[in-house]
Amino acid sequence: MSALPNTNPYLPMAAEVMDNIEEAPGINTLRLRLTDPAQRAAYVFVPGQFNMLYLARVGEVPISISSDPGDSEFIDHTIRAVGRVTEGMVRVKPGDVMGLRGPFGTGWPMAQAKGRNILVITGGIGCAPTASVVQYAHARRGQYGKISVCHGVRKPDDLIYGERFENWCKAPDTVCMFASQEAAPGWTGRTGLVTQLLDDLPPEAIEGMTMMCGPEPMMRAVAEELLRRGRPIEDIYVSMERSMQCGLGHCGHCQYGPDFICKDGPVFPYQRVRRLMPVKGF
Amino acid sequence: MAMARIAVHKFSSCDGCQLQFLTLEDELLQLADRLEIAYFIEATSETGDGPYGKYDVSFVEGSVSTPDEVERIRKIRENSTLVVAIGACGTAGGIQALRNWGDLDSYKTSFYTMPEHIDALPTSTPFSEHIHVDAELAGCPPDQGQLKYVINSLLAGVQPRIPSESVCLKCKRDGNVCVLVAQEKPCMGPITRTGCGALCPHQERDCYSCFGPAETANIEAMGRRFIGAGLPRDGLVHRLRFIYSWSPPFKAASERWLAGQADYAPLPTSRTVTPP
Amino acid sequence: MNDVSGQAQGVRRVDIPILTRVEGEGALFVRLENGQVTDLRLKIFEPPRFFEHFLRSRTWREVPDIVARICGICPVAYQMSASNAIEMAFGVDVPQPIRDLKRLYYCGEWIESHALHIHLLAAPDFLGFPDAIQMAKDYPHEVRRGMHLQGLGNAILKIMGGRPVNPVGAVPGGFYRAPARGEARDMLHKLKEALPHAEAMVRWVGNLKVPEVTRDVPSVSLRADDEYPMNYGRIVSDRGLNIDVSEFPQHFQEFQQPHSTALHAHLHGAPYWVGPAPRLNNNLDRLPPSTAKLLGETPVAWPSNNPYHSALARAIELHLAMVEAIRLLEAYDKPPKPHVDVVPHAGVGAGCTEAPRGILWHRYELDEQGRVTHATIIPPTSQNQAQMEADMRTSVMESLHMSDEGLRLRLESGIRNYDPCISCSTHFLKLTVEGR
Amino acid sequence: MEPALLPRAKFDALVQTLAQAGYRVFAPVPRAGAVVFDEIGSADELPRGYKSEQVPGRYRLSHDGGERMFDFVHGHESLKRFTFAAEERLWSVSHDGQVAFHAHLPDDRPTAVIGARACDIAGMRVQDRTFIAGRHASFSDPYFEQRRRSIFIVAVNCSVCASTCFCASQGAGPRVTEAFDIALTELHDAFLLEAGSEAGEALAAQLPLAPAGEEHHRQAAQQIAQVAQSQTRRIDNDGIYELLFDNLDHPRWDDVAARCLSCANCVMVCPTCFCHRENEVADMDGTSSAHVRQWDACFTMEHGSTHGARLRPQVKQRYRQWLTHKLGSWWKQFDVSGCVGCGRCITWCPTGIDLTEEAAAIRAEPGLKA
Numbered sequence A: 001m002s003a004l005p006n007t008n009p010y011l012p013m014a015a016e017v018m019d020n021i022e023e024a025p026g027i028n029t030l031r032l033r034l035t036d037p038a039q040r041a042a043y044v045f046v047p048g049q050f051n052m053l054y055l056a057r058v059g060e061v062p063i064s065i066s067s068d069p070g071d072s073e074f075i076d077h078t079i080r081a082v083g084r085v086t087e088g089m090v091r092v093k094p095g096d097v098m099g100l101r102g103p104f105g106t107g108w109p110m111a112q113a114k115g116r117n118i119l120v121i122t123g124g125i126g127c128a129p130t131a132s133v134v135q136y137a138h139a140r141r142g143q144y145g146k147i148s149v150c151h152g153v154r155k156p157d158d159l160i161y162g163e164r165f166e167n168w169c170k171a172p173d174t175v176c177m178f179a180s181q182e183a184a185p186g187w188t189g190r191t192g193l194v195t196q197l198l199d200d201l202p203p204e205a206i207e208g209m210t211m212m213c214g215p216e217p218m219m220r221a222v223a224e225e226l227l228r229r230g231r232p233i234e235d236i237y238v239s240m241e242r243s244m245q246c247g248l249g250h251c252g253h254c255q256y257g258p259d260f261i262c263k264d265g266p267v268f269p270y271q272r273v274r275r276l277m278p279v280k281g282f
Numbered sequence B: 001m002a003m004a005r006i007a008v009h010k011f012s013s014c015d016g017c018q019l020q021f022l023t024l025e026d027e028l029l030q031l032a033d034r035l036e037i038a039y040f041i042e043a044t045s046e047t048g049d050g051p052y053g054k055y056d057v058s059f060v061e062g063s064v065s066t067p068d069e070v071e072r073i074r075k076i077r078e079n080s081t082l083v084v085a086i087g088a089c090g091t092a093g094g095i096q097a098l099r100n101w102g103d104l105d106s107y108k109t110s111f112y113t114m115p116e117h118i119d120a121l122p123t124s125t126p127f128s129e130h131i132h133v134d135a136e137l138a139g140c141p142p143d144q145g146q147l148k149y150v151i152n153s154l155l156a157g158v159q160p161r162i163p164s165e166s167v168c169l170k171c172k173r174d175g176n177v178c179v180l181v182a183q184e185k186p187c188m189g190p191i192t193r194t195g196c197g198a199l200c201p202h203q204e205r206d207c208y209s210c211f212g213p214a215e216t217a218n219i220e221a222m223g224r225r226f227i228g229a230g231l232p233r234d235g236l237v238h239r240l241r242f243i244y245s246w247s248p249p250f251k252a253a254s255e256r257w258l259a260g261q262a263d264y265a266p267l268p269t270s271r272t273v274t275p276p
Numbered sequence C: 001m002n003d004v005s006g007q008a009q010g011v012r013r014v015d016i017p018i019l020t021r022v023e024g025e026g027a028l029f030v031r032l033e034n035g036q037v038t039d040l041r042l043k044i045f046e047p048p049r050f051f052e053h054f055l056r057s058r059t060w061r062e063v064p065d066i067v068a069r070i071c072g073i074c075p076v077a078y079q080m081s082a083s084n085a086i087e088m089a090f091g092v093d094v095p096q097p098i099r100d101l102k103r104l105y106y107c108g109e110w111i112e113s114h115a116l117h118i119h120l121l122a123a124p125d126f127l128g129f130p131d132a133i134q135m136a137k138d139y140p141h142e143v144r145r146g147m148h149l150q151g152l153g154n155a156i157l158k159i160m161g162g163r164p165v166n167p168v169g170a171v172p173g174g175f176y177r178a179p180a181r182g183e184a185r186d187m188l189h190k191l192k193e194a195l196p197h198a199e200a201m202v203r204w205v206g207n208l209k210v211p212e213v214t215r216d217v218p219s220v221s222l223r224a225d226d227e228y229p230m231n232y233g234r235i236v237s238d239r240g241l242n243i244d245v246s247e248f249p250q251h252f253q254e255f256q257q258p259h260s261t262a263l264h265a266h267l268h269g270a271p272y273w274v275g276p277a278p279r280l281n282n283n284l285d286r287l288p289p290s291t292a293k294l295l296g297e298t299p300v301a302w303p304s305n306n307p308y309h310s311a312l313a314r315a316i317e318l319h320l321a322m323v324e325a326i327r328l329l330e331a332y333d334k335p336p337k338p339h340v341d342v343v344p345h346a347g348v349g350a351g352c353t354e355a356p357r358g359i360l361w362h363r364y365e366l367d368e369q370g371r372v373t374h375a376t377i378i379p380p381t382s383q384n385q386a387q388m389e390a391d392m393r394t395s396v397m398e399s400l401h402m403s404d405e406g407l408r409l410r411l412e413s414g415i416r417n418y419d420p421c422i423s424c425s426t427h428f429l430k431l432t433v434e435g436r
Numbered sequence D: 001m002e003p004a005l006l007p008r009a010k011f012d013a014l015v016q017t018l019a020q021a022g023y024r025v026f027a028p029v030p031r032a033g034a035v036v037f038d039e040i041g042s043a044d045e046l047p048r049g050y051k052s053e054q055v056p057g058r059y060r061l062s063h064d065g066g067e068r069m070f071d072f073v074h075g076h077e078s079l080k081r082f083t084f085a086a087e088e089r090l091w092s093v094s095h096d097g098q099v100a101f102h103a104h105l106p107d108d109r110p111t112a113v114i115g116a117r118a119c120d121i122a123g124m125r126v127q128d129r130t131f132i133a134g135r136h137a138s139f140s141d142p143y144f145e146q147r148r149r150s151i152f153i154v155a156v157n158c159s160v161c162a163s164t165c166f167c168a169s170q171g172a173g174p175r176v177t178e179a180f181d182i183a184l185t186e187l188h189d190a191f192l193l194e195a196g197s198e199a200g201e202a203l204a205a206q207l208p209l210a211p212a213g214e215e216h217h218r219q220a221a222q223q224i225a226q227v228a229q230s231q232t233r234r235i236d237n238d239g240i241y242e243l244l245f246d247n248l249d250h251p252r253w254d255d256v257a258a259r260c261l262s263c264a265n266c267v268m269v270c271p272t273c274f275c276h277r278e279n280e281v282a283d284m285d286g287t288s289s290a291h292v293r294q295w296d297a298c299f300t301m302e303h304g305s306t307h308g309a310r311l312r313p314q315v316k317q318r319y320r321q322w323l324t325h326k327l328g329s330w331w332k333q334f335d336v337s338g339c340v341g342c343g344r345c346i347t348w349c350p351t352g353i354d355l356t357e358e359a360a361a362i363r364a365e366p367g368l369k370a
């Protein structure tokens, strides 16, 4: 956390909407730029971190940063309209000013992943925080091994980042695979769960770091499957979500057993959340 | 963007919900600058496109208690983009739903010389039993702060989120002394939806649930607590059958109690009470 | 949205299918044949809500919370009439400090209700606007001032009962809680600051141009020994009636008329008039000096039998209520206990108080445990019903020369003089409700 | 300074000295059947001669006409109200033309609170770990910090305790040991007064104090020791995190769920609970909007929920969330229990649920599955 305008971490910074790109129906990427040049210069983040985004008169919600950390001038957020605040946010127009606080939380273990293969598993909107992983690794291609991206959606329409995925697939040593729970005409990916994609991958794809983001049952199923296949638990990372009011570890809403997801996460080694994940109500 | 056109309609009610608009003072004038109050017969003689004109938002107060009102709400629904039900009547049938357990004919004959001309349905029901409503705002009357929040949300084009928790949170935030714990008054706050501003405890009396059940309500435990406070069974049923008698949780619980199906062990149980 | 009338062979119909800017929903139908009114109905299509029925079996403590919900605009009147009746049934003597609190509470309602009626409902008629919001474009100061006064009334209701609509503070015997000293101090300060605005408002209303008419009708109200009546007094008329509130049924008769859907009430066989103007007519000698002086400065001679002077009567009463509230708050000392403990027993009691719209009469029969076995409530609007219709008949005859539109406006504003509260009037009486 | 005596008859000197020094003075006053903190103008407003009786789900205040001023045990309010506002506007945004954010920090007018007990101070110290950056928190909450800085604490060592108190078990009392400016122990007709800070020393220097003797110290110590001894409730904190998290399916959770109203009173009265939510309050003329926070609780449906589904739809899940955090995971997060043993949640729970008993029930029969 670096760029807060003053000592008040509750107070948002003004950020201008530079672009609002519709990725899929109800899913938009907002490209924001901090209006104050000093704040802009001070802003640095790592993949996996999130911001608290604020829409005037409506409210504030946590949203992952989906752009490349190498470019901190434009900060991308991919938002799915699911409720009050997010529905308002996907409608903002270039030139509008929003509030931004951040970055918050832990990032992906990019340092540990150096020199190794990376398996990225995402479900639904989960690809937002993991997108920055892929971009980060691609931008530093020599430092990482093979990159495999498995993306699961409920229905083909939910597939976002069409163009980005295409670019990723074209990149050297990168595979992208898709699974949709519902079939649809023209769907070329698998019909089924994202866990099933593990069978389609080249065996070495899972022999590196695994980074996951998406619905908890999905992440748990994949993680347990990887453990069954003999992968060490230290190599599996997940990104978690809970309601957050402050992002600072004060509001208590993201309480998760011994952790606060906002500051101890959102990216956790699977080991750390494995005990509570199957328990309903945490 | 063209100004949103709103309508306010009255059904069986006391008028109190509409008054929540008319007592906004300066803010009513501010509101009139931001949207068009097209149909609101208590406020204006200009009646827009009539009761069944096309409006962006129709606020409906009151309950549905006559055959004619069933027709009216259907037509309003057809002609409105959004329908927002306000008040205890609009969201749960209101206090007049107390008649829903009685025999309408006996009600009529005991009061009217010409009962055959009384055009009433046997029940007083909320709008949601007749049409799809887009948002509901509970309370008898609804809170002005919440009403303003809903209007502001609609103007911003986003969904309102009304908290579903108990009155007790607000009661404590305001520093009131709990009338149940300190005075053994049968306060309904623990099972009542927040919104009023914990008015009753502030007035040093028990809440009688004019905002209806909280989503978190454990009505059984509340009843056992009231038994612990010495409330007789009919008193218990009256607590539930008051302003929100027809809300499904209160209705079901009152029926269970009347049928003697509820667990009657008083709370706090002797097990947890240490002698002083 | 006034319908075009059918006009054929000497038959003229003037319909106001929805009365606007009144509380509740009603309509007026007039049929004229050869210059005579052959049918005039003030129709009420508010569905009955059967309050008297479900009051039965409820305990005395619940009554104020129930009856408040008969009317969103005058809940205090309902709570006070009911409390008085129950106090009488239980033989409770309410000491002066608590009576003072009740009066303060009532002042709040008068200020609120009168300010609302004057500015939001009546004044647009006299100045030619469809509503106060549009009137505010030309009269921003007056409308804002009115809303501010309304807000002060609401503020009194808030410290006494938490909120202006369905307040929660009253209990037979007094109040659950007395205002804190600080609350009383702040309220006093605000009222004092606003008193000059109330005076200016009275002058403004006094100078509004209103039709000059007179109606020959008895003025009925309460009258108390030493104060302008609100909570207490005997029922009197300017024609010599002077009875205890419990004697109401012996003098006032409710009856149904074939052409009408609502029950009418007569005093000794003829219509009568309740509300601010009759109250003022009967209590001119009970005004506090500053209000009396202000009244003297207005261009109207009192007593007045012109229903259009109701607006000024309301303005005067609003001023009076502020003066009274200031007096009560200046003398305020938080009572150690804001209510008398009530010991319920079987009994019968009647209560009558001055709602903003006129006398509101309640009667309860209670059993040993203090549960209601029978309730009767006669609100002011149904008492005025017969007089409103009589007035409208006369108004039609006076205004035959007018166009239909002009006549409608005249009649509608004539009805608003009575500030009818239709929500109240329908919830009790033996009325027949037709389909709409 | 050496501890000294403030005669009870001169207690008002303390109030007036504080007021003259520019403090708003708060103290317990009787109201509506309990004791609450309110702003006072003189010592006459204190609950002299009042006693409180507390058992689970029940609080009764009685007046015995005696002279003692602090023989009641705290009401539902703790110091929390003063350091962590129940409801406050954090910042606002104006968007009339240009968008601008404005912080609304609390005013820094000093506030003195008379009558804080050991558990109150312990609770405040626990919240310090949440709200003030350091080993346990990454960020400071400037609103909390500002209030925390502006508060002057006149603590009182308890001379009696309620049946619900167990501060001794939690190492939080009954003696006040830190973070006070002045501490008082009420003796026969005087208070033994000690200063705990420079500000406290400076203030004490202006008071009409008399030297205290050996027997005053002995009396005070004895009184406090007696309070500790008379406490019957306790929590066994040994391995409690593992105990609770190993028993998430214990049938006791269902048992307590049948009694729990999910009303959140326990959270609201707890001096350590810090959950809050932020709401948007937009004005009516469409030009600005305020961001307001208020105390929240894990007993609401919304708490923690994201993406539609209710995270904790069952009462059992909500109570379990509260208890496992309070007594268990608090240790992991803050190296301290989330409970200081004040007993408020036991007294002010309308159905009298007693967390010490719930924890003990699980400890008595670990490993059971519902």
Ligand SMILES: Cc1cc2nc3c(=O)[nH]c(=O)nc-3n(C[C@H](O)[C@H](O)[C@H](O)COP(=O)(O)OP(=O)(O)OC[C@H]3O[C@@H](n4cnc5c(N)ncnc54)[C@H](O)[C@@H]3O)c2cc1C
Binding pocket: A050, A059, A061, A062, A063, A064, A065, A077, A078, A079, A080, A081, A082, A083, A084, A085, A086, A087, A125, A128, A129, A240, A241, A242, A243, A244, A266, B161, B162, D306, D307, D308, D309
């Ligand atoms: C660390 C982190 C990173 C995140 N990153 C992203 C991201 O990159 N992109 C993204 O899109 N999201 C992300 N999220 C999720 C995002 O924060 C939530 O979707 C957002 O907070 C929802 O807020 P809202 O006001 O739009 O929805 P809400 O109105 O709060 O509703 C959320 C859901 O709950 C339902 N709901 C809520 N209240 C009620 C109610 N009273 N009645 C009925 N239903 C209700 C809604 O229907 C909706 O499905 C992230 C969350 C976290 C914690």
Ligand code: SF4
Binding pocket: B167, B168, B171, B172, B176, B177, B178, B179, B180, B181, B187, B188, B189, B190, B198, B201, B207, D263, D265, D350
């Ligand atoms: S007084 Fe009622 S609302 Fe307030 S805390 Fe007690 S039970 Fe809850």
Ligand code: SF4
Binding pocket: B167, B189, B192, B193, B196, B197, B198, B199, B200, B201, B206, B207, B208, B209, B210, B211, B212, C168
């Ligand atoms: S406390 Fe209860 S009864 Fe009283 S106003 Fe609030 S919701 Fe209504």
Ligand code: SF4
Binding pocket: D266, D269, D270, D271, D272, D326, D338, D339, D340, D341, D342, D343, D344, D345, D346, D355
């Ligand atoms: S958990 Fe209960 S006993 Fe412990 S500090 Fe909180 S309120 Fe006091």
